Amino acid sequence: RKTGSARPITPPVEKSSSPYKAIVYINLSGGVDSFNILTPGVTKCTSLYNEYYEARGRGTGIGLKSDEILSIDVSSAGISSCSNLGVNKHLSAYKDIFDEGKGVFFANMGHLHKPVTKENWLTETRTDLFSHHTMKHESHVVDAFREGEGPGVLGRMLDILEAKGHAVGATAVNSKPQIIDGSPTTGRLADIMSTTGVLKMFDRSYLKGETEQQLRAFLELLHAETDDNSGFFANAWSQSFVDIWNKTDALVQTLRNTDLETDFKTPRQTNVGEIAGQLKLVARLISTRNERGNGINYDVFYCEMGGYDSHFKVATVLKNKLPSLNYAVATFWEEMKAQGLENSVTVVQGSEFGRTITPNSNEGSDHAWGGNYFMFGGDVKGGKILGEYPKSFRESDPTNIGRGRLIPTTSWDALFYGLTQWMGITEQDEIDYVLPNSQNFGCKLFTDYDLFNTGQQHLNGCGGPTHTTPITFQVPDIRMLTGEEQKQVCKIALKTTSNQFSFDQSKARCYVADQNIVHSEISPGMYDISGIAVLNFDKLLPASTVITAEAVKAVSKAASATASDFVILGAIPQSEAPSEMPSMQPSTSHKPSSSPSMTAMPSDPPSEYPSIVPSQSAQPSDEPSISTVPSILPTAVPSVSQSPTPVPTTNTPSISVVPTPALTERRVFEEQFRSKDIGYVGTAGQSFETLPGLYTVQGSGLDIWVNFY
Numbered sequence: 001r002k003t004g005s006a007r008p009i010t011p012p013v014e015k016s017s018s019p020y021k022a023i024v025y026i027n028l029s030g031g032v033d034s035f036n037i038l039t040p041g042v043t044k045c046t047s048l049y050n051e052y053y054e055a056r057g058r059g060t061g062i063g064l065k066s067d068e069i070l071s072i073d074v075s076s077a078g079i080s081s082c083s084n085l086g087v088n089k090h091l092s093a094y095k096d097i098f099d100e101g102k103g104v105f106f107a108n109m110g111h112l113h114k115p116v117t118k119e120n121w122l123t124e125t126r127t128d129l130f131s132h133h134t135m136k137h138e139s140h141v142v143d144a145f146r147e148g149e150g151p152g153v154l155g156r157m158l159d160i161l162e163a164k165g166h167a168v169g170a171t172a173v174n175s176k177p178q179i180i181d182g183s184p185t186t187g188r189l190a191d192i193m194s195t196t197g198v199l200k201m202f203d204r205s206y207l208k209g210e211t212e213q214q215l216r217a218f219l220e221l222l223h224a225e226t227d228d229n230s231g232f233f234a235n236a237w238s239q240s241f242v243d244i245w246n247k248t249d250a251l252v253q254t255l256r257n258t259d260l261e262t263d264f265k266t267p268r269q270t271n272v273g274e275i276a277g278q279l280k281l282v283a284r285l286i287s288t289r290n291e292r293g294n295g296i297n298y299d300v301f302y303c304e305m306g307g308y309d310s311h312f313k314v315a316t317v318l319k320n321k322l323p324s325l326n327y328a329v330a331t332f333w334e335e336m337k338a339q340g341l342e343n344s345v346t347v348v349q350g351s352e353f354g355r356t357i358t359p360n361s362n363e364g365s366d367h368a369w370g371g372n373y374f375m376f377g378g379d380v381k382g383g384k385i386l387g388e389y390p391k392s393f394r395e396s397d398p399t400n401i402g403r404g405r406l407i408p409t410t411s412w413d414a415l416f417y418g419l420t421q422w423m424g425i426t427e428q429d430e431i432d433y434v435l436p437n438s439q440n441f442g443c444k445l446f447t448d449y450d451l452f453n454t455g456q457q458h459l460n461g462c463g464g465p466t467h468t469t470p471i472t473f474q475v476p477d478i479r480m481l482t483g484e485e486q487k488q489v490c491k492i493a494l495k496t497t498s499n500q501f502s503f504d505q506s507k508a509r510c511y512v513a514d515q516n517i518v519h520s521e522i523s524p525g526m527y528d529i530s531g532i533a534v535l536n537f538d539k540l541l542p543a544s545t546v547i548t549a550e551a552v553k554a555v556s557k558a559a560s561a562t563a564s565d566f567v568i569l570g571a572i573p574q575s576e577a578p579s580e581m582p583s584m585q586p587s588t589s590h591k592p593s594s595s596p597s598m599t600a601m602p603s604d605p606p607s608e609y610p611s612i613v614p615s616q617s618a619q620p621s622d623e624p625s626i627s628t629v630p631s632i633l634p635t636a637v638p639s640v641s642q643s644p645t646p647v648p649t650t651n652t653p654s655i656s657v658v659p660t661p662a663l664t665e666r667r668v669f670e671e672q673f674r675s676k677d678i679g680y681v682g683t684a685g686q687s688f689e690t691l692p693g694l695y696t697v698q699g700s701g702l703d704i705w706v707n708f709y
């Protein structure tokens with residue numbers, strides 16, 4: 001129901017005291033041939049250049065010739081026998097910014113679930129590689145296992161910043177990408193703007209009417225204020241409409257009153273794909289940062305230049321497009337300097353994937369994986385090559401999976417990790433929200449200290465020793481561990497390690513590598529998932545904290561046992577806890593017990609192998625034995641004794657290679673505990689919460705149950 005009043009607009013967030021920062025993302029859509037943007041150098045990288053030129057088809061191929069390359073010094077990059085690389089001559093702005101010390105190249109970067117090799121990339125990368133749609137999605141979402149709460153990585157950054165009380169803005173030009181969208185629960189919508197011009201509501205001819213804005217009164221009445229008894233969805237729709245109406249009209253008026261500091265022209269010949277026009281609009285929006293709403297603290301912008309899917313005549317494609325990109329970047333960079341904001345703005349140029357090194361039959365290149373990308377800004381620690389540029393362009397190179405499709409050695413997570421910190425997000429749980437999979441790359445991440453002059457953050461859990469240890473799980477199906485299972489195994493391992501050695505859990509990192517699956521030898525009908533747990537430790541751990549390979553192996557064993565009980569779907573439990581009460585079913589062993597088993601009831605089926613010493617039962621046999629001394633070897637029929645067997649006096653538990661199929665029951669303080677309740681039991685006297693509601697217990701004395709009683 002209408003109240004009779006105009007609907008008030010939702011007031012903009014008040015600007016905080018934090019200084020302004022902005023990220024501008026330029027996407028070269030279609031998969032740019034980035035090894036014709038950053039090539040080996042001709043003079044001081046001759047051997048690698050010759051391999052590159054040979055692989056790209058030599059004189060009749062698609063590789064850049066010596067007169068098409070601008071040399072840059074990369075002597076600090078650590079590329080063997082290679083102190084210079086080449087930039088495509090049509091991108092002189094990249095070279096100039098690089099030489100200025102304000103730009104960096106990221107070599108062989110792309111989407112990854114985790115670090116992979118030539119042997120395991122296919123099983124460890126569960127996505128549609130080489131697909132435009134999927135790989136663009138992956139490069140924008142940066143959430144390989146779909147754990148995050150928001151669609152896009154830049155949008156999730158804004159979620160955190162907005163929650164901290166900062167005023168944020170998200171704007172895409174000529175497109176609607178996922179990368180700037182945050183969690184739907186925030187209610188924040190990204191702005192989509194066109195380079196053709198932004199209009200006020202009633203600048204549109206179809207809304208003006210015959211007598212100028214005759215629809216205004218109807219729209220104001222239709223979306224007027226309603227009382228609390230009105231429909232929720234209708235009210236939300238009207239509120240959004242009124243807010244966007246007012247925001248648009250205010251922004252248009254602000255932009256009309258704004259002039260740039262430089263003569264940022266957009267002539268047609270240097271505005272292919274509207275890229276110059278897009279960056280000009282971004283420059284105008286940045287210049288109005290204090291007038292938009294109540295002022296903006298943090299902005300993210302998205303621009304896109306299409307047409308780089310060069311299956312046909314790649315040289316022509318780059319010749320037609322790169323000059324416009326070059327002009328747009330150079331002019332935008334000069335404008336940011338003129339506004340005095342070069343240190344507050346960082347520009348990233350990416351693409352969904354790289355392209356094959358080897359040419360196709362149409363003088364083009366096809367969909368591949370890793371590529372080379374560029375980032376620049378006044379605060380950037382420039383003049384460097386980050387990541388690993390290929391050491392060889394031969395098929396034998398460990399990153400080459402065929403036709404010059406290169407496995408990325410650097411993930412998108414690595415780049416955005418440092419960018420996230422530069423935007424003021426430094427708490428680990430906040431970083432994990434922005435980059436849910438960043439913990440899955442060990443130490444292969446860049447911090448803001450690596451990327452920016454003002455950066456102060458170091459990567460926790462790195463710089464110290466690295467240990468690897470095998471893990472194995474028996475499962476009923478042919479499969480690998482899911483991403484969630486891998487991470488839970490690592491969380492348990494890190495929690496166990498930090499508790500055992502008394503250090504902060506953030507001072508270690510873990511991921512699971514090199515998974516393999518085979519028929520299980522110890523559990524017929526099951527399959528062994530084997531892998532390697534890679535644990536990295538911080539260089540700043542106290543000198544008294546000595547973590548040996550043997551200790552890590554023991555931790556891994558404990559983590560695997562807990563994970564087999566609670567995390568790995570269908571896995572056979574690996575708990576080694578001694579039972580105070582017998583199992584409901586007998587255990588099966590491929591070897592005899594070293595000590596007699598203790599059961600409340602005799603087993604129905606006989607053991608596959610005899611015990612070295614006779615078994616002892618707490619209850620007498622159904623029939624008396626006729627022997628006063630037990631036989632060394634079993635007989636075909638049960639023995640009969642004249643009197644019942646005495647209750648055993650040993651407390652030594654039986655040891656089995658294969659765990660009991662059913663969960664072990666324990667009686668403690670007259671209450672039953674099951675192995676799923678308490679987890680692994682090893683050395684005496686320790687217990688701690690591994691995950692919320694999940695406890696790891698070490699020891700068998702009564703003192704360890706204090707926390708559970």
